[in-house]
Amino acid sequence: MTSHVIRLLSPMEAQDRRADLVELLVDAVESGASVNFVWPMTRAKAEAWWEGALASHARGERLIFSAEVAGKLDGTVQLILAPQENQFFRADLAKMLVHRRARCQGLGTRLMQAAEAEARRIGRTLLTLDTKARSAGERLYARLGWTKVGEIPDFSASADNLSRRPASFFYKML
Template identity: 65%
Template sequence: MSDHVIRLLAPREVMGARPALVDLLVDAVEGGASVNFVWPMTREKAEKWWDGALSGALSGERLIFVAEREGVIDGTVQLIMAPQENQPHRADLGKMLVHRRARRRGLGGALLQAAEDHARRIGRSLLTLDTETDGDGERLYARMGWVKFGEVPGYALRADVTVPEGASFFYKRL
């Protein structure tokens, strides 16, 4: 395990974290991560996406967790609150990103555990997510006790735009 600290960004911190989060998203996509973007991944695309996500964090619609080491953000994951009136017990997990320089050190699992623990504390008892079929994420979620409930073949293009990959859908009751 690494010497990273996993923490929830406070609303007053989210805008200050923007440059590092933009860098993280660019690195993830350039490294082939299937997180809704394709090559070439530009800072402009990442900035536009994070502007929306950070706005959601400021309004309480999403919570952003980061993995930091010596003040450098090497990973992130989000809890996105279900907006439906009849689903106050549910949230989606989104944008699990770990910088290539920090992979294979347990950050994904640590970020996931922090998000799950916080979801429990705020009364969210059901989490859902989707991830690329047969990818590292799918193995992580299965290892952490998530239940795969479906798969859609050819769901989204790979970051390198070579071929559509399947998506696997998971849930976890807390």
């Protein structure tokens, strides 16, 4: 384990870390992460995406967590609250990103645990997510007690945009 601090960012703190969040998204996609983008991953694409996510965070629609050490943002994950009246108890986990320099240090586990704890605290008892099938993410979620409900073939293009990849879907009851 590292000395990273995992915490829920306020909307103002997230806005203040925008440049670091942009860099984290660019790094993730450039290293092949399947998080809705293909190469080339430009700062402009990442900035546009974070603009919307930060506005959503400010409206209370999502929560953004960070993993930081020595002033560096090395990881993030989001809890997106289901807005439907009949799904007030549900949330999606999204954009689990760990910078290449900080991988294999337990940050993914710690970010997931923080998001799950906050979901439990605010009464969100059903969590869902999707990830690239047969990936490190899939192994992480299974290890953390998430239940895989299946795969959809050819769900998304790979980061290099040369092939289509299956996605695995998971849930966890808290």
